[in-house]
Amino acid sequence: xxxxxxxxxxxxxxxxxxxxxxxxxxxxxxxxxxxxxxxxxxxxxxxxxxxxxxxxxxxxxxxxxxxxxxxxxxxxxxxxxxxxxxxxxxxxxxxxxxxxxxxxxxxxxxxxxxxxxxxxxxxxxxxxxxxxxxxxxxxxxxxxxxxxxxxxxxxxxxxxxxxxxxxxxxxxxxxxxxxxxxxxxxxxxxxxxxxxxxxxxxxxxxxxxxxxxxxxxxxxxxxxxxxxxxxxxxxxxxxxxxxxxxxxxxxxxxxxx
Amino acid sequence: xxxxxxxxxxxxxxxxxxxxxxxxxxxxxxxxxxxxxxxxxxxxxxxxxxxxxxxxxxxxxxxxxxxxxxxxxxxxxxxxxxxxxxxxxxxxxxxxxxxxxxxxxxxxxxxxxxxxxxxxxxxxxxxxxxxxxxxxxxxxxxxxxxxxxxxxxxxxxxxxxxxxxxxxxxxxxxxxxxxxxxxxxxxxxxxxxxxxxxxxxxxxxxxxxxxxxxxxxxxxxxxxxxxxxxxxxxxxxxxxxxxxxxxxxxxxxxxx
Numbered sequence: 436x437x438x439x440x441x442x443x444x445x446x447x448x449x450x451x452x453x454x455x456x457x458x459x460x461x462x463x464x465x466x467x468x469x470x471x472x473x474x475x476x477x478x479x480x481x482x483x484x485x486x487x488x489x490x491x492x493x494x495x496x497x498x499x500x501x502x503x504x505x506x507x508x509x510x511x512x513x514x515x516x517x518x519x520x521x522x523x524x525x526x527x528x529x530x531x532x533x534x535x536x537x538x539x540x541x542x543x544x545x546x547x548x549x550x551x552x553x554x555x556x557x558x559x560x561x562x563x564x565x566x567x568x569x570x571x572x573x574x575x576x577x578x579x580x581x582x583x584x585x586x587x588x589x590x591x592x593x594x595x596x597x598x599x600x601x602x603x604x605x606x607x608x609x610x611x612x613x614x615x616x617x618x619x620x621x622x623x624x625x626x627x628x629x630x631x632x633x634x635x636x637x638x639x640x641x642x643x644x645x646x647x648x649x650x651x652x653x654x655x656x657x658x659x660x661x662x663x664x665x666x667x668x669x670x671x672x673x674x675x676x677x678x679x680x681x682x683x684x685x686x687x688x689x690x691x692x
Numbered sequence: 693x694x695x696x697x698x699x700x701x702x703x704x705x706x707x708x709x710x711x712x713x714x715x716x717x718x719x720x721x722x723x724x725x726x727x728x729x730x731x732x733x734x735x736x737x738x739x740x741x742x743x744x745x746x747x748x749x750x751x752x753x754x755x756x757x758x759x760x761x762x763x764x765x766x767x768x769x770x771x772x773x774x775x776x777x778x779x780x781x782x783x784x785x786x787x788x789x790x791x792x793x794x795x796x797x798x799x800x801x802x803x804x805x806x807x808x809x810x811x812x813x814x815x816x817x818x819x820x821x822x823x824x825x826x827x828x829x830x831x832x833x834x835x836x837x838x839x840x841x842x843x844x845x846x847x848x849x850x851x852x853x854x855x856x857x858x859x860x861x862x863x864x865x866x867x868x869x870x871x872x873x874x875x876x877x878x879x880x881x882x883x884x885x886x887x888x889x890x891x892x893x894x895x896x897x898x899x900x901x902x903x904x905x906x907x908x909x910x911x912x913x914x915x916x917x918x919x920x921x922x923x924x925x926x927x928x929x930x931x932x933x934x935x936x937x938x939x940x941x942x943x944x945x946x947x948x
Contacts, residue, residue: 484851506853516848520866520945529862533854562947675725 436497436507436584436617437462443492445478452478454642456665465618465653468627470603470638471674475478476621479643480587483619484510496585500589505535508585514594517562517570523549524558534581548576552606554565568599572606575636586616590623601658604630625670629663630656637673646673707932720916731914739918752898753922756887759815759899763822764883768876770823770870771830775872776864778831779838789835796828799888804893815897818890825886826879833875837868870946873939884927900926 438460445453452475460466468476470547481487482494487506496508509530517526527545532538549558552572564571571591578586591607592600604627611618613630622628628635629651637647649666660667668678713731722730743749778788787908802890807817841864849863889899900923907915940947 484847486847503851504853506851508851510847510851512848515842516844518845518863518866520869530852532862533849533852537853539772561948563945564948577852587851688828 438585438617438619439495440479441493441495443479443489443494445475445480445482445487445490451642453489454644456643456645458636459476459643460617460619462617463615465620465631467620467622467635468626468638469622469625469635469670469674471640472623474638474640475643476638477589480510480589480619480621483585484508484587488511506530506581507583508587509578509581509583510587510589511574511591513590514567514570517573517577519562522559522561523554523565524575525567526562526573527580530577530581536586544580545576548580549573551579551610552576566599567595568603571595571603573660575603575607575610579614582614583616586611586618588618588620588622590621592627593623600624600627601646605658607631625667625674626658626660629660629667629670630658635670637670693946694714727911727913731791731917735914736917736921739914740921743918743922748898749903752900752903753910755815756891756900759822759891760883760887762815763819763887764821764826764880767823767826767879767883768830771827771875771879772872775831775834776838776860776868778835778899779868780864785835785839788847789832792828792835796832800825800882804890808852808894813894813896818887818894818896818899821890822883822886825882829875829878829882830872833871833878834868837871841867846920869942873935873942877935877939878932880931881927884930888923 440456440458442454443456444451454519456479468479470476478487482489483496483501484509485501488502494504501508510642517523518529521529524542524545528541531541531544536544541605546555546558549555552575554569554572554576557565557569562573565573574591588607592603595603609633618631620628620631633651635649635651636645637646637649639646647670649670651663651666670676718730719733722732727735760781776790778785803821803824804817811817811820845863845867846859849859854862888901888904891899892905895902895905900919904916904919904923907913907919
């Protein structure tokens with residue numbers, strides 16, 4: 436499902452978060468919105484989900500104006516979005532139950548999806564009984580079970596430790612390759628963006644403007660991102676992070692370069 | 693579910709100690725006061741045993757429980773409904789909350805004269821007074837809990853395509869259940885006090901409160917203490933056994 440932003444602006448009171456943003460996301464494309472925390476990229480994502488409305492401009496999905504949330508465009512939140520009163524299976528099944536699928540069918544389907552994210556045997560556990568990584572696996576299963584055409588991810592692994600995060604990125608990549616939804620990923624992790632996305636939009640601080648657009652194409656990637664070292668360095672520089680070893684060395688010794 | 697699961701051993705021991713303590717003070721008072729002013733504990737317990745074998749006692753108990761059930765049930769129903777509505781609709785919330793805070797400061801028993809004249813001498817004024825006592829804590833706890841339902845839980849349901857009814861039933865209701873139960877236990881205390889005092893004042897047909905008031909009128913202190921004993925035991929059983937059990941059933945996920 437093609438997604439478009441045209442002249443989208445959003446302000447909260449006097450605070451200008453997004454200013455005249457335009458882009459088109461093609462069907463099946465995986466786009467990462469990369470930028471510092473609080474730069475407005477999450478707002479863009481929530482507008483795609485239909486949870487927020489732009490102050491001016493329009494967003495469309497499949498040619499139709501986005502006005503309210505739809506299960507065809509589902510969103511994975513950073514954390515705490517599972518219901519504590521439901522088991523993992525109950526949480527995943529709920530996505531189908533909201534579509535009026537009979538309870539039994541929904542639970543059978545939930546079992547399948549929990550198996551895909553390697554959570555078999557944990558169906559009857561409650562979210563607080565499992566680790567943060569397992570909770571996010573469950574959240575992924577809940578997002579994919581309804582077969583969305585658009586998958587929106589809001590810093591989905593931001594609260595996890597580095598190793599768990601990389602494992603989950605692989606799980607997500609496999610699921611995306613299998614289901615082929617259009618994906619918009621919001622992240623502040625450069626490696627995550629490079630690993631998962633076909634295209635990366637690097638954002639400045641508020642109001643969010645695109646500093647750089649990187650077309651990676653749909654190429655097979657592994658967690659070894661050494662082939663992208665130049666791009667990575669450039670992105671980090673754009674985000675104001677020092678990657679120049681010569682100047683770092685110079686600072687240490689007090690020399691000027 | 694057995695009682696040992698719903699109530700810890702330490703809590704149980706605390707209750708036994710507390711009961712022994714209370715009975716001990718009663719007995720000490722009975723030793724110092726003449727029998728017609730303060731009966732011995734065992735005299736009251738013997739009377740209780742007699743009562744348990746009389747049809748009259750069960751008639752009164754049945755009447756009281758019916759009034760409690762009707763009043764408390766209605767209060768829970770309307771309290772939950774209004775709490776959810778007030779908590780989800782911003783325009784209604786503040787005025788409704790203010791109204792509840794003003795109205796709940798009036799002791800529910802103060803409404804008796806009004807309702808007696810308005811509704812006539814019968815069960816209805818007692819039931820309404822019980823309902824008023826229980827309604828406010830229920831509505832207030834549900835409203836406060838509804839307001840503080842996590843935004844991400846609501847957003848998640850919206851992106852999964854939940855309808856308004858599904859949202860209320862599958863998200864709001866389970867989210868407010870912990871606070872609702874606390875509110876319902878508070879409401880039960882209010883309902884119970886309102887019931888006994890209303891029955892004492894109104895004195896319509898048999899009932900626990902009426903039986904207590906009548907014993908007082910004929911200066912039957914054994915009867916008074918026996919009735920107080922019944923009132924205390926029933927309240928403890930309903931609150932600590934029945935309501936606690938329902939709480940553990942509904943909030944099972946929190947105890948794992």
